[in-house]
Amino acid sequence: MNDTELLELLESSPQEGLAAVIGKYSAYVYKIVYNRLVGVCAKEDIEEAVSDIFMKLYTSVSEKGAEPRSVCAYLSVIAQRHCTDVLRRQKANGQHISLDEIENIIPDEEVTADSGQIMQALKRLGEPDTEIFVRRYYLGQPVKQIALEMNMKVDTLNKRLSRGLKKLRKMLEEEGL
């Protein structure tokens, strides 16, 4: 079932649509949430966050009439924002959060404005580098896990990341960013 059919089903029969979306995307959303919240939340809380994210999609589409062009992309945004909210709540409650995570949840207007251009630059890297960078920096996957899932050696992956970072920096400098 493609995304258009999933969205039509969510509108015409929300419950069946929700079941179908979860059947197709639960592993993907779990991957996003796990990478952001592991070490901060218990396994049960990670599962709870995943089901909350599907509820947000359900409410957004079937009740508020949202019409995402890509369910997959839309879910990633909901998932990332949900994780950011969870991390902020944890931090507010005094729970220890790593410096990397704190840095990633601080609002940054400049970066917000640049996000589209950075995504365009990532896209221009070309495969397999675009997927590597999306996994590493947008989804926050560890290098070893990426290497395993993309059937690459860790050394090769690290070299691609290093070269890719230089290319990206150059591309963004040429665009004045």
Added chain:
Amino acid sequence: MKTRLGRLGANADEKDCQIISRELEDIAAKSTIPDELQERILSSAMRKAGVGMNITMNNRKEDTHNPENLNNYDYDLCGTVFECANRL
């Protein structure tokens, strides 16, 4: 550069992510989780959506005191919901 990239998760909106939707779809297609974890997520989301609350326990009659069955706590809704999902 790494900081800017690291903040994409918190800052990118739907329009930005549309640019990398093909890569995200590929990653989604390759992602897997155990069936029982997927069942728990489905059951939890359905319960939050108010779905299946009229479905009675009709497919699980196990001894809940048996430690081997302790992970089945949410399956009262799953059988029917999954049959529904599988038909799709």
